[in-house]
Amino acid sequence: MKKNRKSQSAALWMAPAIKALFLCLFFGGAAVGYVWQQRKLHDLDVLQRTLEARLELLKRDNRVAMGQLADLQLPYRLQERVRQMRINLAPAVAAQLVRLPEPAFGFSPPALSVSFDTRRETASAPPRID
């Protein structure tokens, strides 16, 4: 009977201990997980900040380069460089141009005549200015 009681009390003692251990592990794990997550978030914060700064810097450099390129491509700058390099480039003279016949897309005189007459008949006097 005594032995039995002893073994019963040991069983009774172990169960809460294991529960407590699991609870401790759970809370400890959650805490560690929370800290790990916060740490990770912080790292991602830093990474995002760094990458954003880098992106801004690249965009800025890109703009600077685009500006320099646009400056170099200005017609009179190119002309200046051609003169400096003495490569004798010049626009084609009229005699060197080959012209292909193109259909004319001008206005249609009869249509405009009609519209002019129509306008004259229907137009009101222009507004006065004083």
Next chain:
Amino acid sequence: MRPSATFRPGQLRWLLGFACALGLALGGLGVRLFVLQVKRHDELRALAMLMTQESIVREPWRGDILDANGNTLARSQPVKRVCADPVLIRDRQRDVARVLSPILGMTEEALSERLRITTRTLTNGIVRTNRFVDLRFDATLDQWQEIVRGMGNLPYDGNEGDLPKRERRFWQNLRHKAVFGVDSQRRAYPNHELAAHVVGVVGITNYVVQDSWVRELVGMEGIESTFNKQLSGVRGIRVTEKDRSNRELVRFRAQNAEPVAGLNVVLSVDLVLQKILEAELAEAAARFNPANAMGVVMRPRTGDILALANRVTFDPNNVKDSPLENRRNRVVNDFYEPGSTFKVVSLSAALNERVARLTDPFDCERGSWHYGGLTLTDHEHYNVLPLEIVFAKSSNIGIAKMALRMTEPAFYRYIRDFGFGARTGIELPGEALGRIRDPKYWHKTSMTRIPIGYEVAATPLQMTMAVAAVANGGVLMQPKVVKRLQDNQGRTVVDYPPVRVREVIPPDTVRQVLAAMKTVVSTNGSGVKAMMDDYTVAGKTGTAWKWNSATMHYDKRYYASFIGFFPADAPELCISIVLDDPQSGVYGGQVAAPVFKRVAEQAARYLKIPPDRGSLAARPEEPATLATAFRNPQTSRPLR
């Protein structure tokens, strides 16, 4: 049954005492919590937000202004706004000023004064020190690099290793954090004076958005002003939180709207033509020394302005270096009495009203004619001339007599139809209306003065558009400087097609006016100096007395002008040249016509306009081939 817990009297007292103390402490804490969380909630929340939250207004990138071929006329350049934190500088203003003053171009004393710590009291009673001092708004990136290098090498007299940790941190902050840069932008105009009046200039405005000061570029003149909204883009905003070291806590970003860059404005202006026009105006200015020289090159069929220039100009990069009046775009903002160039309108009206024909003879009274109590004179003594020659010789008397055959309301209607007395609608700010009085206010001699370009005021642009209407088969177009708006990927967002205003005269009248205008640019006319070798030119010269508003008289100063187009029968370009008060030479035919010719020749070569006369004109029986094209025109030998 479990035995009930029993305490000794001493233990119970202790327990009660402890419980009371605990209760009191917790109660006190509860009260404090209530005060902080409930009673002072709003106040403390605002204070906490002030300390941790930050609203960053993000400046959008201003769009570029491009010419018709994509060349940059105005662009935004990345610069650094150089700022300093006096709290981190403490008493080392002199050391910092010594490094920065040569780079920023300020004296050491002035810089030291700006870096001094000052305090201010906010409306809620909080005392704040100045932690943000602007030192320069537009330091270039090279200058910024110099600043970073200079501050990083800030010397300390002594062994820094001996300093306590706190002092070492101070020096580290002083070198790397006390002076900081904020990304900003500056407007750059790589072509300087070229097309300055069209492109315009920007100013700077400061205002508060979301409790933070925003510094923004605002268009003040030209396209920068008219298209300011489209160029500016949309501001972005970032509402976020920061830590004790002023670093952003990205995960607490509440709002993050990216700024939207402004649109690029593509103009119809061609940089090469603009350069040609400005160079020729400069040469004319050197030769004739006028108060100003103005020019417009435009395409009559579409109304596109290809070049627009004023000799009195400015460099938009250094606006302060030139007087304010130089920024005035006189082609659009000022009006003048156009003189004989206005005879194009009078002739068109008379021919269209069928009150005169080009062959009708008019007595030019040997250069002097009394009418309505006043004398009208010509610069030459002509007798009887047919109307075509009257126009070609620019006889005031002949044109006045022609105009008298019309009724005043009819003539007035033509003037208004040609666009005088109304804005043309060009996309440039401050356009002048010009001035033409209602016929009921005309006096007896008005019908002899208005037809020759007096008693009427027009802007050079209005005059150009009126002549361009003749070139365009009698159809008046709206002048246009802007072709389209595009995003930074080059995709068109808004397109501005040509706008037809109205038909002013029908094509059969146009043909007659054209014939008369061609005669002007012939050996029989006043515009002989505008004749081109390979193109037929139609145009009109103008020499107008200048009204002196101080003396209320015409004095011996003139506007010399020439407006013409070519090739006359299929016009590609209409060019207007106006010289204000030339000192040597007076007549438009002598002063302005040669400028027209030089501009037209270079423009024709650049735009490869097919010649319609001379040896290079295309002949139907001899179509150009590769074999004939690549021959030396002088030797007829093949080009190598």
